Amino acid sequence: MIETNPTLPILTKKDFVSDQQVKWCPGCGDYSILAALQTVLPRQGIARENFAIISGIGCSSRFPYYMDTYGFHTIHGRALAVATGVKAANPGLQVWVITGDGDGLSIGGNHLLHALRRNVDLKVILFNNEIYGLTKGQFSPTSALGIKTKTSPMGSIDQPLSPLSVALSAGVGFAARTVDNDMKHLTSVLEAAAKFKGTAFVEVLQNCVIFNDGVYDPFYAPDTRKINALYLEDGKPLTWANDTKGLFAEGFSIDARDVTDSDRSRVVVHDAKEESGTLAWTLSRFAFPDRPVPLGVFRSVERPTYDELMDGQIRAAQAAKGTGDLAKLLNSGFTWKV
Amino acid sequence: MSDQSQTILEADGRKDSVELESVTIRFAGDSGDGMQLTGTQFTDAAAHLGNDLATLPDFPAEIRAPAGTTAGVSAFQLHFASRDIKTPGDDIDVLVAMNAAALKTNIADLKQGGILLVDEDGFHEKDLEKAGYTSNPLDDDRLKAFRVVKLDISANTVRAVEPSGVKGKNAARCKNFYTLGMMYWLYDRSPSPTQEWIKQKFGKKPEIAQANEFALLAGYNYCDTVELFSTTYKVGKAPQVPGTYRRISGNEAAAMGFVAASVQSGTPLFLGSYPITPASDILQELAALKHFGVRTFQAEDEIAAICAAIGAAFAGNLALTTTSGPGLCLKSEAINLAVMAEIPLVIVDVQRGGPSTGLPTKTEQSDLLQALFGRNGDSPIPVIAAKTPSDCFWAALEAAKVAVEYMTPVIMLSDGYIANGAEPFRIPEISDLPKFEVRHPTDPATFKPYQRNLNGARPWAIPGTPGLEHRIGGLEKSSPSGNISYDPDNHQKMTLERYEKIESVSSVVGKTFVEGSPEGDLLVVSWGGTYGSVSSAVDRVLADGKLKVGHVHLRWINPLPIDLQSVIGRYRKVLVPELNVGQLRLFLSGKFGIPMQGLGKVAGKPFKISELVTAIQKTVGA
Numbered sequence: 001m002i003e004t005n006p007t008l009p010i011l012t013k014k015d016f017v018s019d020q021q022v023k024w025c026p027g028c029g030d031y032s033i034l035a036a037l038q039t040v041l042p043r044q045g046i047a048r049e050n051f052a053i054i055s056g057i058g059c060s061s062r063f064p065y066y067m068d069t070y071g072f073h074t075i076h077g078r079a080l081a082v083a084t085g086v087k088a089a090n091p092g093l094q095v096w097v098i099t100g101d102g103d104g105l106s107i108g109g110n111h112l113l114h115a116l117r118r119n120v121d122l123k124v125i126l127f128n129n130e131i132y133g134l135t136k137g138q139f140s141p142t143s144a145l146g147i148k149t150k151t152s153p154m155g156s157i158d159q160p161l162s163p164l165s166v167a168l169s170a171g172v173g174f175a176a177r178t179v180d181n182d183m184k185h186l187t188s189v190l191e192a193a194a195k196f197k198g199t200a201f202v203e204v205l206q207n208c209v210i211f212n213d214g215v216y217d218p219f220y221a222p223d224t225r226k227i228n229a230l231y232l233e234d235g236k237p238l239t240w241a242n243d244t245k246g247l248f249a250e251g252f253s254i255d256a257r258d259v260t261d262s263d264r265s266r267v268v269v270h271d272a273k274e275e276s277g278t279l280a281w282t283l284s285r286f287a288f289p290d291r292p293v294p295l296g297v298f299r300s301v302e303r304p305t306y307d308e309l310m311d312g313q314i315r316a317a318q319a320a321k322g323t324g325d326l327a328k329l330l331n332s333g334f335t336w337k338v
Numbered sequence: 339m340s341d342q343s344q345t346i347l348e349a350d351g352r353k354d355s356v357e358l359e360s361v362t363i364r365f366a367g368d369s370g371d372g373m374q375l376t377g378t379q380f381t382d383a384a385a386h387l388g389n390d391l392a393t394l395p396d397f398p399a400e401i402r403a404p405a406g407t408t409a410g411v412s413a414f415q416l417h418f419a420s421r422d423i424k425t426p427g428d429d430i431d432v433l434v435a436m437n438a439a440a441l442k443t444n445i446a447d448l449k450q451g452g453i454l455l456v457d458e459d460g461f462h463e464k465d466l467e468k469a470g471y472t473s474n475p476l477d478d479d480r481l482k483a484f485r486v487v488k489l490d491i492s493a494n495t496v497r498a499v500e501p502s503g504v505k506g507k508n509a510a511r512c513k514n515f516y517t518l519g520m521m522y523w524l525y526d527r528s529p530s531p532t533q534e535w536i537k538q539k540f541g542k543k544p545e546i547a548q549a550n551e552f553a554l555l556a557g558y559n560y561c562d563t564v565e566l567f568s569t570t571y572k573v574g575k576a577p578q579v580p581g582t583y584r585r586i587s588g589n590e591a592a593a594m595g596f597v598a599a600s601v602q603s604g605t606p607l608f609l610g611s612y613p614i615t616p617a618s619d620i621l622q623e624l625a626a627l628k629h630f631g632v633r634t635f636q637a638e639d640e641i642a643a644i645c646a647a648i649g650a651a652f653a654g655n656l657a658l659t660t661t662s663g664p665g666l667c668l669k670s671e672a673i674n675l676a677v678m679a680e681i682p683l684v685i686v687d688v689q690r691g692g693p694s695t696g697l698p699t700k701t702e703q704s705d706l707l708q709a710l711f712g713r714n715g716d717s718p719i720p721v722i723a724a725k726t727p728s729d730c731f732w733a734a735l736e737a738a739k740v741a742v743e744y745m746t747p748v749i750m751l752s753d754g755y756i757a758n759g760a761e762p763f764r765i766p767e768i769s770d771l772p773k774f775e776v777r778h779p780t781d782p783a784t785f786k787p788y789q790r791n792l793n794g795a796r797p798w799a800i801p802g803t804p805g806l807e808h809r810i811g812g813l814e815k816s817s818p819s820g821n822i823s824y825d826p827d828n829h830q831k832m833t834l835e836r837y838e839k840i841e842s843v844s845s846v847v848g849k850t851f852v853e854g855s856p857e858g859d860l861l862v863v864s865w866g867g868t869y870g871s872v873s874s875a876v877d878r879v880l881a882d883g884k885l886k887v888g889h890v891h892l893r894w895i896n897p898l899p900i901d902l903q904s905v906i907g908r909y910r911k912v913l914v915p916e917l918n919v920g921q922l923r924l925f926l927s928g929k930f931g932i933p934m935q936g937l938g939k940v941a942g943k944p945f946k947i948s949e950l951v952t953a954i955q956k957t958v959g960a
């Protein structure tokens with residue numbers, strides 16, 4: 001269990017800024033995510049030494065160096081596996097994982113699935129810029145079909161995947177999406193992830209100014225977001241474009257269409273606690289331009305975490321057998337004297 | 339028959355008894371015939387009588403290959419003696435073959451004049467066909483070099499267990515106990531410890547327990563009544579160091595060694611592992627020891643297994659990952675992360691036949707160069723190889739001690755032979771175990787992440803310690819701050835520091851220990867699980883008195899004992915026998931520039947003492 005300490009001196013953003021110079025490209029979306037986390041962590045009532053930030057490889061994975069917490073910049077794709085070990089070994093830490101679309105969904109896809117299904121109490125931020133940045137501009141598993149990059153000069157023939165569909169299919173308890181250029185939304189989503197007990201998966205739509213600039217502009221520029229972004233708020237109807245459009249349940253499918261005064265009451269109401277996850281999964285399939293882009297908390301359903309179950313088994317074994325006695329172990333089974 | 343099967347007859351029918359110094363028995367049958375269990379029971383009985391012993395199970399990769407085929411033959415070899423022995427034996431004195439396939443795959447190892455006990459029920463036309471025999475070898479003189487004892491064990495067993503109410507297939511299944519009973523009679527051992535064991539094991543199924551017990555006693559009594567064997571044999575007590583003993587396999591020993599390391603260091607043990615033959619036992623053993631605070635994480639793959647262990651080490655646990663060759667390939671990038679981040683970690687590689695999937699259940703020593711060099715960059719790692727099943731305990735302890743005292747990953751090599759093989763293990767007193775102090779810094783005023791101590795080790799500061807927040811990773815670090823550095827001079831300095839740190843482990847390694855002649859004609863240099871065979875072969879050559887042969891067995895292969903080169907220089911020739919095509923030889927000749935003769939065997943089996951003796955004589959003579 002992570003201890004929150006009410007007598008803790010008030011921490012501020014400054015306490016979480018390391019002495020290292022931040023070296024992302026000017027204008028990179030990573031800066032705001034860094035600032036957001038440095039804002040959110042001091043508010044958790046957790047001592048600074050009880051945070052660990054684990055990353056893989058990629059532009060985003062330089063993140064730990066810029067946070068004045070315990071940090072581990074690991075190897076490509078493996079952040080979740082390392083973080084699983086950190087959390088299992090010391091459940092008292094709040095462990096954040098920083099990964100990207102290449103790191104988390106391509107080379108590390110396997111670990112993502114398994115960490116999520118186990119429900120290790122990790123806070124995972126996946127920076128999705130739909131491109132490989134650190135290796136200078138190759139298409140990634142979330143790049144749009146047909147995108148022309150250095151390794152897809154005739155257009156990518158790879159079907160992209162939705163990070164949230166993957167996460168929800170793996171059974172994640174907390175799934176959310178936010179964007180790098182909306183500080184308020186970003187901090188509120190990270191705050192919700194921090195408070196969630198269990199794996200919290202947050203996809204941040206993050207702009208790469210060099211290799212994929214403006215990829216989210218069609219639905220998340222200051223003007224387009226009012227029309228094409230669908231904000232998910234618990235207990236509120238799923239409407240967008242100034243409440244002119246809404247979601248309606250039609251049998252097994254969800255219809256997105258204009259809302260009229262007569263059917264406004266029939267608009268589906270968002271419920272992140274919906275047990276089956278069907279609504280969350282359906283929303284995760286939404287892709288622009290056919291559908292609006294949902295932002296916010298898709299799912300928030302808690303269940304026992306892997307680390308607490310592991311701890312529980314150790315305690316149960318000790319209660320049943322007593323704390324391990326080495327001499328007894330060595331002398332167990334069939335022995336004889338000479 | 340049914341009355342007899344419940345008691346042991348008075349030994350009035352007993353024939354002469356012949357005293358033997360050592361005997362090797364191999365039980366061979368179908369995978370489902372219970373040969374491993376039979377062998378283990380005989381082993382315990384031998385231990386009970388004070389014999390020295392060594393065992394070697396040999397089972398197929400398939401769990402249940404088609405019954406009756408040669409692919410499905412499972413065997414268990416046991417060498418027991420009234421003297422000190424170090425191997426499960428070369429050629430066998432007794433072969434128990436439960437079917438034609440078992441005969442076919444094992445008969446080549448039976449000594450001339452050896453006893454061959456066969457179950458005739460496994461030699462019907464279909465069985466012969468599956469084994470690839472065109473005619474029944476029991477019916478002609480192909481087996482005339484052996485003392486063949488054939489009887490319908492299956493039918494006898496079914497009759498014997500009838501009073502228990504167990505019938506048909508289940509009844510026939512007891513035939514391994516019938517056979518065991520026969521062997522107990524032949525080697526003058528009481529079946530009562532096995533009777534006890536049966537009662538405990540099958541306590542919840544009383545009729546099965548009774549059936550097995552009836553079969554055991556019926557086999558014993560059958561020999562006593564029928565003049566099947568002309569003599570019984572006695573193998574007396576072996577001289578052993580006084581103490582309490584247990585039978586231990588290499589994998590069991592390794593698991594206990596790591597628990598001991600955890601207790602001795604006061605640091606919780608974390609194992610990240612992915613099931614792989616022949617290493618899975620260690621994960622299974624440790625998963626059952628949660629009351630020691632052991633955390634076992636069965637990962638989604640080999641990479642996650644080691645990465646989780648690295649994470650646990652970062653968080654302050656004594657971290658371990660266990661695997662075999664193909665898994666070690668997958669782990670190499672992560673091992674380098676531990677090299678760069680200078681994190682304590684033990685990687686156990688229970689070697690098997692390679693390359694690729696290779697021979698999963700057969701032994702080999704062909705991962706040595708991979709362990710030493712199989713990573714990108716200059717990435718030195720201490721490598722220790724256990725020499726016997728019980729040495730896996732001590733090697734595990736040492737590997738863990740070096741890992742935490744030098745802040746480095748350590749590779750511990752075992753192999754399928756010592757991992758599955760078993761021998762008596764003198765149980766140490768807790769006070770005999772090495773203690774090692776684990777220090778975690780707490781003072782923010784003096785803490786620097788890459789400040790090295792006298793061992794060259796950086797401090798192990800663990801998350802949760804106020805004021806010591808720091809970042810580590812796979813990028814090159816500047817010393818002592820631990821910040822990222824691309825400075826060429828710094829990389830040169832750090833590379834050398836990592837190298838020197840590992841070299842300094844030689845203070846743990848100690849000096850070269852020579853068995854046999856301290857100088858002379860030939861030095862035999864071995865490593866890992868071949869210790870028993872090589873040592874026995876050198877003993878045999880020395881007993882002849884003609885040659886001056888020394889034997890050096892390397893446990894630590896990196897670093898090597900610092901005086902090894904000068905020891906090698908005291909002999910005219912050097913022979914390096916190993917279960918690969920010359921990996922240690924390449925390493926040593928590269929280090930020392932001394933020509934060496936190799937003896938490479940890659941047949942999935944350990945060395946026979948006899949083939950080593952021949953090689954030693956040939957090398958000296960050549």
